Amino acid sequence: MAPIRLGMIGGGNDAFIGGVHRIASRIDGRFQLVAGALSSTAEKSKASGAALGLAEDRCYGDFTEMAKREARLKDGVEAVAIVTPNHVHYPAAREFLKRGIHVICDKPLTSSLADAKKLVAAAEKSDALFVLTHNYTGYPMIRQAREMVRQGDIGKIRVVQVEYPQDWLTDAVEADGSKQAEWRTDPERSGAGGCVGDIGTHAYNLARFVTGLQLESLAADLSTFVEGRRLDDNVHVMLRFDGGARGMLWSSQVAPGNENALKLRVYGEKGGLEWAQEDPNYLWFTPFGEPKRLLTRNGAGATAGNQSASRIPGGHPEGYLEGFANIYNEAADLIVAARDGNKPDHLLPTVQDGLEGVAFIDACVRSSKRDAAWVKL
Amino acid sequence: MAPIRLGMIGGGNDAFIGGVHRIASRIDGRFQLVAGALSSTAEKSKASGAALGLAEDRCYGDFTEMAKREARLKDGVEAVAIVTPNHVHYPAAREFLKRGIHVICDKPLTSSLADAKKLVAAAEKSDALFVLTHNYTGYPMIRQAREMVRQGDIGKIRVVQVEYPQDWLTDAVEADGSKQAEWRTDPERSGAGGCVGDIGTHAYNLARFVTGLQLESLAADLSTFVEGRRLDDNVHVMLRFDGGARGMLWSSQVAPGNENALKLRVYGEKGGLEWAQEDPNYLWFTPFGEPKRLLTRNGAGATAGNQSASRIPGGHPEGYLEGFANIYNEAADLIVAARDGNKPDHLLPTVQDGLEGVAFIDACVRSSKRDAAWVKL
Amino acid sequence: MAPIRLGMIGGGNDAFIGGVHRIASRIDGRFQLVAGALSSTAEKSKASGAALGLAEDRCYGDFTEMAKREARLKDGVEAVAIVTPNHVHYPAAREFLKRGIHVICDKPLTSSLADAKKLVAAAEKSDALFVLTHNYTGYPMIRQAREMVRQGDIGKIRVVQVEYPQDWLTDAVEADGSKQAEWRTDPERSGAGGCVGDIGTHAYNLARFVTGLQLESLAADLSTFVEGRRLDDNVHVMLRFDGGARGMLWSSQVAPGNENALKLRVYGEKGGLEWAQEDPNYLWFTPFGEPKRLLTRNGAGATAGNQSASRIPGGHPEGYLEGFANIYNEAADLIVAARDGNKPDHLLPTVQDGLEGVAFIDACVRSSKRDAAWVKL
Amino acid sequence: MAPIRLGMIGGGNDAFIGGVHRIASRIDGRFQLVAGALSSTAEKSKASGAALGLAEDRCYGDFTEMAKREARLKDGVEAVAIVTPNHVHYPAAREFLKRGIHVICDKPLTSSLADAKKLVAAAEKSDALFVLTHNYTGYPMIRQAREMVRQGDIGKIRVVQVEYPQDWLTDAVEADGSKQAEWRTDPERSGAGGCVGDIGTHAYNLARFVTGLQLESLAADLSTFVEGRRLDDNVHVMLRFDGGARGMLWSSQVAPGNENALKLRVYGEKGGLEWAQEDPNYLWFTPFGEPKRLLTRNGAGATAGNQSASRIPGGHPEGYLEGFANIYNEAADLIVAARDGNKPDHLLPTVQDGLEGVAFIDACVRSSKRDAAWVKL
Known part of the structure; x- marks a missing residue:
C-alpha cells in the first residue's frame, strides 16, 4: 500500500519536535513527507525542505497558501503534522481541516482556551481527523x-x-x-x-x-x-x-x-x-x-x-520514538479507514482531549x- | 565506662517501636535497660520485664510510681525511653523531666498542640535532656x-x-x-x-x-x-x-x-x-x-x-536500626556531657522540633x- | 537526496530480525526497500513482498537470480540486507559482493570458519562495502x-x-x-x-x-x-x-x-x-x-x-531500534561516500570483525x- | 536470662571486623563481652580492653594464657570470638575448644588446608560449639x-x-x-x-x-x-x-x-x-x-x-550488622541449648563448612x- 502523503507545518529550523515527528512518521513506513510550510518564509522553507528531500514547489512560506494549493493537487498531502509553537496550532489546523486534510497536531492544543474551543468547532465541522500527539500515551x-x-x-x-x-x-x-x-x-x-x-x-x-x-x-x-x-x-x-x-x-x-x-x-x-x-x-x-x-x-x-x-521482543528496549510512532501508526490506520468512510474506535488523543x-x-x-x-x- | 541506666515507658506488648528502641540502645553498648513501666498493669509489666531480664522490683505498672521510686534509688534510671501511644507522651515525660531524668521520646511529641506546649515548658524548666526520636535524621x-x-x-x-x-x-x-x-x-x-x-x-x-x-x-x-x-x-x-x-x-x-x-x-x-x-x-x-x-x-x-x-565501611549496608542507634549514641554523648554540666552542640531533634x-x-x-x-x- | 535502494535476503516470514532491519533502515529515511528474496520460493517471496509494498517483479525466490537481475537494472538495488539463518550468509553475500552491491549482513558472519574465511576473501576482492550488524555497537x-x-x-x-x-x-x-x-x-x-x-x-x-x-x-x-x-x-x-x-x-x-x-x-x-x-x-x-x-x-x-x-535530547529514551538504525545510518554515509570513491573512517563492524x-x-x-x-x- | 559471657581474640586495634563482631553480639542483648586477648601484648590488650569496659585482669596478651585462666574462673568466658588474621585462627581456636569453651570464628577457617584439617579434628573432639562467621548466610x-x-x-x-x-x-x-x-x-x-x-x-x-x-x-x-x-x-x-x-x-x-x-x-x-x-x-x-x-x-x-x-517490618531496611547479628543470635540459641546437653538443628556455618x-x-x-x-x- 502506498504511504500516506504527509505535509509538515513548522519543524524547519533545528526544532527538536519537528525531527521527532518525522522519525515517528517513518518508523512504520506508512507516511511519506512530500510538502511543508517548514518556516515562516518561502526561502527558509525551501532550504529546510531541500535538506529533507522535498520538491521545491512543495515548500511553502505560508500554511494558508500550502493548504490551498495542496488541496487542489491530485497528489496533494492527505495529512499534515503541525509542530509549530502553540499559538500557531489553531490557525494552521483550521486551514487544513476546512479542506478535509487530516491534522496531526502537537500539544498543547492551542495557546488559549478561546482558540481551543474554536479548534474543537473546526474539527467537528470537518470530515478530516484530528489527532493530538500526547505521545506518552503511545x-x-x-x-x-x-x-x-x-x-x-x-x-x-x-x-x-x-x-x-x-x-x-x-x-x-x-x-x-x-x-x-x-x-x-x-x-x-x-x-x-x-x-x-x-x-x-x-x-x-x-x-x-x-x-x-x-x-x-x-x-x-x-x-x-x-x-x-x-x-x-x-x-x-x-x-x-x-x-x-x-x-x-x-x-x-x-x-x-x-x-x-x-x-x-x-x-x-x-x-x-x-x-x-x-x-x-x-x-x-x-x-x-x-x-x-x-x-x-x-x-x-x-x-x-x-x-x-x-x-x-521484550528485553530489547523500545523508547520515546517508538511510543511516538505508535501515534502515527494508529493515525495511519484511521486515515486508511477514513478513505472508506470508516471511523473505527481508537485510543488516540482527540481534539476534545486537547480542549x-x-x-x-x-x-x-x-x-x-x-x-x-x-x-x- | 559503665553504660547509662535506661528505663522504658511502654513497649511491653509486641509493640514494634519498643523493640526498635531497645535494639537501638544496645547497638553501641552505651545503655543498659534496668527498669520499665512497660505495660499499664504491674502484672503485665513484670511479665514483659522478665522476658527482658529486668529485676521484678524495677517493673512498674505506672509511670508516675516508677518516676518517683527510680528518682530515689541510688542506681535509678538516668534516662527513660517513652514508646507509648502519642497521648501518653506528655504525662509520662513530665514526670521524669521534673525529677531530672532524661527523656528520649518517640514522635510525634504529643497528641495535641496544647500538650506539646506544656511539654516544651516542662522541658525548659528541667535540667534533664529531651530527645525526640525522629530517627530518620540519624x-x-x-x-x-x-x-x-x-x-x-x-x-x-x-x-x-x-x-x-x-x-x-x-x-x-x-x-x-x-x-x-x-x-x-x-x-x-x-x-x-x-x-x-x-x-x-x-x-x-x-x-x-x-x-x-x-x-x-x-x-x-x-x-x-x-x-x-x-x-x-x-x-x-x-x-x-x-x-x-x-x-x-x-x-x-x-x-x-x-x-x-x-x-x-x-x-x-x-x-x-x-x-x-x-x-x-x-x-x-x-x-x-x-x-x-x-x-x-x-x-x-x-x-x-x-x-x-x-x-x-561503605558497601556493607547499614539500615534503619543503625540510624536509630545514632540517635541513642548521640543522646549518650549528651547525657555523659550533662554529668559535668556541659551542653555540647548536637543534631538531635529537640522538644522544639517536636512542637x-x-x-x-x-x-x-x-x-x-x-x-x-x-x-x- | 534520494534514498539508497535496498534489497533484502530473508526476512519474509515472521522472522524477528527481518522486521528489525527494515525499521532500522527507515528511521533516518536514507534507504528504501525496493526488492527482496524474502523467502525460499518465488511465491512466498512475492506474498511477503506485497505486504511490504514491493513490486512483484522485484520479489525473487532465489538470491542468485536476484543478484543477477538487480545488477543489470538501471535502478537495481545498491545494497542488500542479509537476514537469513547463518548458513546462508556466505553464499548470499558472495553473489552480491561480486557484482559490486553493498552488503549489510546479520551476525554471526557465517556458520563455519571456512565460510568466514571465504567471505573475507570475497569482500576483499569486491569494491562493495560489507557491514556486519553487531548492532549493540550502535x-x-x-x-x-x-x-x-x-x-x-x-x-x-x-x-x-x-x-x-x-x-x-x-x-x-x-x-x-x-x-x-x-x-x-x-x-x-x-x-x-x-x-x-x-x-x-x-x-x-x-x-x-x-x-x-x-x-x-x-x-x-x-x-x-x-x-x-x-x-x-x-x-x-x-x-x-x-x-x-x-x-x-x-x-x-x-x-x-x-x-x-x-x-x-x-x-x-x-x-x-x-x-x-x-x-x-x-x-x-x-x-x-x-x-x-x-x-x-x-x-x-x-x-x-x-x-x-x-x-x-537526554531523558527521552532511545532504544534497540535506534542503536540498530545507527548502523544503517552510518552504512548510508559509507555508501554515499563510495559513490565518489571515498572510504572514510568508520566504526561499523567489518568482515574482519565477523571473522x-x-x-x-x-x-x-x-x-x-x-x-x-x-x-x- | 543472663547474657552469655563472651571473650574476644584479636580486634584490639582499629580492626574493622572486631568492631563488627562486638556490635553483632550486642544487637540482641544475648552476649556480654567480659574478657579478651585483644592484642599481642598485655599492655596493648589492656588499653583496648579499657576502652571497651573490660576489667583489667580480664585483658590478656596471649590467647593461651587467657584460655587457661578463663577456663578456671567461675564466671569465665563461655564463648570466644576469634577475629584475628587467618593464621591465628587455628592455634587460638584449639586452646579454647580443648577447654570446652565455644568458639565463634571469623572466616576463612584457617590459612592452610593442613591447619583446617587439624581444626576439624579439634572441634570434633570437643564438646564445645564451633561457629564460622560466614555472616552473609544470616x-x-x-x-x-x-x-x-x-x-x-x-x-x-x-x-x-x-x-x-x-x-x-x-x-x-x-x-x-x-x-x-x-x-x-x-x-x-x-x-x-x-x-x-x-x-x-x-x-x-x-x-x-x-x-x-x-x-x-x-x-x-x-x-x-x-x-x-x-x-x-x-x-x-x-x-x-x-x-x-x-x-x-x-x-x-x-x-x-x-x-x-x-x-x-x-x-x-x-x-x-x-x-x-x-x-x-x-x-x-x-x-x-x-x-x-x-x-x-x-x-x-x-x-x-x-x-x-x-x-x-519490611521497608525499614536491615543491613550487614543485623545479618551478622543473626549468626550471633543463633549461636546463642545453640550455646543455651548446649547447657542442657541439647544440639538442635541449625543453619550456622560449621567447621566442616570452614574446611x-x-x-x-x-x-x-x-x-x-x-x-x-x-x-x-
Whole structure:
C-alpha cells in the first residue's frame, strides 16, 4: 500500500519536535513527507525542505497558501503534522481541516482556551481527523496500565501521583539564545502557562489516559524561580477527581538531575501501578498483599495493548520514538479507514482531549492567581 | 565506662517501636535497660520485664510510681525511653523531666498542640535532656545531605518534594485486631492526625532537618479512604517556605506497593539531592549541568557527618536500626556531657522540633477542614 | 537526496530480525526497500513482498537470480540486507559482493570458519562495502564507553566482565514449533555454536569494540541443559587478552528472568565502566576514589560519539531500534561516500570483525570439546 | 536470662571486623563481652580492653594464657570470638575448644588446608560449639532464597553465577600503611589465597548455602594486577557441581566502583533467583514464564526463615550488622541449648563448612598454578 502523503507545518529550523515527528512518521513506513510550510518564509522553507528531500514547489512560506494549493493537487498531502509553537496550532489546523486534510497536531492544543474551543468547532465541522500527539500515551506499558485499570486489577482508584520534572530551564537560557526556551517562556507564543503548558499538560493527560478519571477540581500553586522569566517554571497542583480519588501533580523545569522524569503512580483499593518514562519498558504492579511484579514490554504478562504497541521482543528496549510512532501508526490506520468512510474506535488523543488539556492549563493559571483556590473543571 | 541506666515507658506488648528502641540502645553498648513501666498493669509489666531480664522490683505498672521510686534509688534510671501511644507522651515525660531524668521520646511529641506546649515548658524548666526520636535524621546520608545544603552544594533551595507512602492500612485492619492500627486510627490516642501524625510528621521533619528551611504556610487536603476509619489515611500538602521555596508533601497509608517509602528530593539553584529511606546507603547528587553522582555511606566523597554516623565501611549496608542507634549514641554523648554540666552542640531533634511537628499536624488538620485553605505556621 | 535502494535476503516470514532491519533502515529515511528474496520460493517471496509494498517483479525466490537481475537494472538495488539463518550468509553475500552491491549482513558472519574465511576473501576482492550488524555497537553509551577507554579515563584495562543471559530457551521450544528456536538450535543452519553463536558472539564483539583489546586465548565450558537440544544453551568462558587483562564471558538462554540482559563491565587502573543493554541510556563511570557517576545518552558529560549517535535530547529514551538504525545510518554515509570513491573512517563492524567472531565461536567449541583447555586465537 | 559471657581474640586495634563482631553480639542483648586477648601484648590488650569496659585482669596478651585462666574462673568466658588474621585462627581456636569453651570464628577457617584439617579434628573432639562467621548466610533474603530452592520454587538448578567485586586494593595500599591491606596481602598471615581467601570464599560459601549443591571441580585463573602484590587480587573460576549444574565465580579487589558487591544468581529449570548484598532487603524471583517479583525482607511472600531472621517490618531496611547479628543470635540459641546437653538443628556455618572453604581456596590456587586446569574437590 502506498504511504500516506504527509505535509509538515513548522519543524524547519533545528526544532527538536519537528525531527521527532518525522522519525515517528517513518518508523512504520506508512507516511511519506512530500510538502511543508517548514518556516515562516518561502526561502527558509525551501532550504529546510531541500535538506529533507522535498520538491521545491512543495515548500511553502505560508500554511494558508500550502493548504490551498495542496488541496487542489491530485497528489496533494492527505495529512499534515503541525509542530509549530502553540499559538500557531489553531490557525494552521483550521486551514487544513476546512479542506478535509487530516491534522496531526502537537500539544498543547492551542495557546488559549478561546482558540481551543474554536479548534474543537473546526474539527467537528470537518470530515478530516484530528489527532493530538500526547505521545506518552503511545508507550506499550502505558497501554497496559490503562487496560489493567479498566479490567479492575487495582480496584477503585484512590490516589493518583503524577509528576514531570526537568532541569533544562534551571538557568535563564531563554536570555542566552536558546530558541527552544525562548518561545516556551513567551506568553505570546506559549499561552498563559509555561511549565504547566509545556509538560504539566502531558502529566495531566497521562494520568487521565491511564485512570480514566475525570478531574473535578484543582488547586494550583505556580511559581517562577528564574529571575526575569515571564511564565511559570514550577507547578504544584492538588487534584480532586470525580468519584473521590485525590492526587497531586508536580511539574518543574528547574529540578537539577531530572531530564524528562515523567512518572505516574496510581493506587486503588486492590493494588498499585507505577511507571517512569525514562525507563519506559517497565511497569510495576503490586496486587495488595502480594510481592511487587515487574511487568515488561512484550514480556511475560503483557496485555493485548502492550503487545500490539510493541514491535520487538521484550528485553530489547523500545523508547520515546517508538511510543511516538505508535501515534502515527494508529493515525495511519484511521486515515486508511477514513478513505472508506470508516471511523473505527481508537485510543488516540482527540481534539476534545486537547480542549481538556487547555482547560487544565487555564484552571491552573486561574487557581494560582487566586492563591491556589480550588477551581472546578 | 559503665553504660547509662535506661528505663522504658511502654513497649511491653509486641509493640514494634519498643523493640526498635531497645535494639537501638544496645547497638553501641552505651545503655543498659534496668527498669520499665512497660505495660499499664504491674502484672503485665513484670511479665514483659522478665522476658527482658529486668529485676521484678524495677517493673512498674505506672509511670508516675516508677518516676518517683527510680528518682530515689541510688542506681535509678538516668534516662527513660517513652514508646507509648502519642497521648501518653506528655504525662509520662513530665514526670521524669521534673525529677531530672532524661527523656528520649518517640514522635510525634504529643497528641495535641496544647500538650506539646506544656511539654516544651516542662522541658525548659528541667535540667534533664529531651530527645525526640525522629530517627530518620540519624541516617548517615541524611547527615551528608544536610551538610551539603549548608555548604552550598545545591545553592539556594527552590523546590522540596517529600513523601512517605505506606500500604499497610489499605484495608480496615484496625477492625481486625491489629493493635498497631487500632491506636493509630483512634483520635483519643493518636490525636487529630492519623497518617499525617504518624508519618506525615516524619516527612515534614526530614525536609526541615535537611533543608534548614522554615515552613511559612501550608495547604492540606487530608482524606480518609477506608470506610469507617476515624482519621485521615492519605495526606496531600502544598508547602511554602520562608525565603520563597515551594514544596509538596504526600504521605499515605493506602498506597499498595509501598512499605516505608519515605523519599526526599531537594532542588536548588545549583544542584539537586535525592534520597530514599528504603535504600538509605545512597544519596543522589546532581551539580547542575554535570552527571548525577551516587554518593554512598562511608564511601568516596563522604562528608564528616556521613563518616561519623557510620560504623562500618561503605558497601556493607547499614539500615534503619543503625540510624536509630545514632540517635541513642548521640543522646549518650549528651547525657555523659550533662554529668559535668556541659551542653555540647548536637543534631538531635529537640522538644522544639517536636512542637513544630505537632504544629504542622495541627495546621494540616485545620487547613483541610477549611477546604485546603492556606494556614500560616 | 534520494534514498539508497535496498534489497533484502530473508526476512519474509515472521522472522524477528527481518522486521528489525527494515525499521532500522527507515528511521533516518536514507534507504528504501525496493526488492527482496524474502523467502525460499518465488511465491512466498512475492506474498511477503506485497505486504511490504514491493513490486512483484522485484520479489525473487532465489538470491542468485536476484543478484543477477538487480545488477543489470538501471535502478537495481545498491545494497542488500542479509537476514537469513547463518548458513546462508556466505553464499548470499558472495553473489552480491561480486557484482559490486553493498552488503549489510546479520551476525554471526557465517556458520563455519571456512565460510568466514571465504567471505573475507570475497569482500576483499569486491569494491562493495560489507557491514556486519553487531548492532549493540550502535548504542550511544557504547560509543561513549569506547571513547572513554581510548582517552584513558579508566587507565590500562585489567578486568573485563561481559554477559548475555536470556531465558527463552529454558524449555525445548524448538520442539514445539518455534521457528526462531528451530534454526538456532540446528547445527546445519546455525553452525557448531548454539548460544555461543547466537548471543555469545554479541557479547564478545561488544567487549572487543569497547575495550579495543585483542583476545589472546580462552577456556570455554559449553553446556546443553535442555534434553534433546543439539547445540549449547549455556556458555562459560574465561578470557585472556593481549597485554594481560583477564575476563569472563557468560551467555545463556536458560536463565529465567533474563530477557536480553547483555551487560558489559570494564575495570582499569584508574576507573570502571558499566553498561546494561536493557537500560541502554545509562553508563556508569567510576573514577577510582570518587563517587560513581551516571552518564546519560545526550546528557551532561556526553562525548562526541554519544551525541552524534543520539537523535533526541537526554531523558527521552532511545532504544534497540535506534542503536540498530545507527548502523544503517552510518552504512548510508559509507555508501554515499563510495559513490565518489571515498572510504572514510568508520566504526561499523567489518568482515574482519565477523571473522574474529566466528573464530571466537570456533575456539569456544574446540576448547569445550577439550574440557575447557586454553585455546589461542 | 543472663547474657552469655563472651571473650574476644584479636580486634584490639582499629580492626574493622572486631568492631563488627562486638556490635553483632550486642544487637540482641544475648552476649556480654567480659574478657579478651585483644592484642599481642598485655599492655596493648589492656588499653583496648579499657576502652571497651573490660576489667583489667580480664585483658590478656596471649590467647593461651587467657584460655587457661578463663577456663578456671567461675564466671569465665563461655564463648570466644576469634577475629584475628587467618593464621591465628587455628592455634587460638584449639586452646579454647580443648577447654570446652565455644568458639565463634571469623572466616576463612584457617590459612592452610593442613591447619583446617587439624581444626576439624579439634572441634570434633570437643564438646564445645564451633561457629564460622560466614555472616552473609544470616541475611533474611538469603534464608528465603535457600528455602525457595529447597521447596522447589526454581526447579533443578542449572546455572550458578556468583561474584564479589571490591575496589579497595586497586592501588598498592598495603605499601602505604593500610593494616587491613597488609595482612590480607601477606601469605604468612592470609595463606596462599589473597582475594580468593578473603572474599572469594564468601562467594563460594554463599552459593553453597543457598543452592545446597556440592562442588565437583573447578578451573581457576587467579591474577595479581597490582605490582609488587604477593597474593592474587582478582579471581576467575569456572564451577562444575555434582548433578550437572555449572557456574562461575568472580571476585576482585581491583574493580573500581564496587564496594562490597557480592551478588548471587541461581537459575533452575523452573525459575531464577537474584540477590545483591548491597541491597540486601530484596530478592528477585522469576517463575519461568511469569513476571519478575521483588520479594522483600519481612514483606509479602516472606518465608518462615525470612521472617524469623528479621527484627522489624519490611521497608525499614536491615543491613550487614543485623545479618551478622543473626549468626550471633543463633549461636546463642545453640550455646543455651548446649547447657542442657541439647544440639538442635541449625543453619550456622560449621567447621566442616570452614574446611570446605579452605579446600576451595586451596583448589583455586592449585588449579591456577596449573594454568586453570580442572581440579576435583
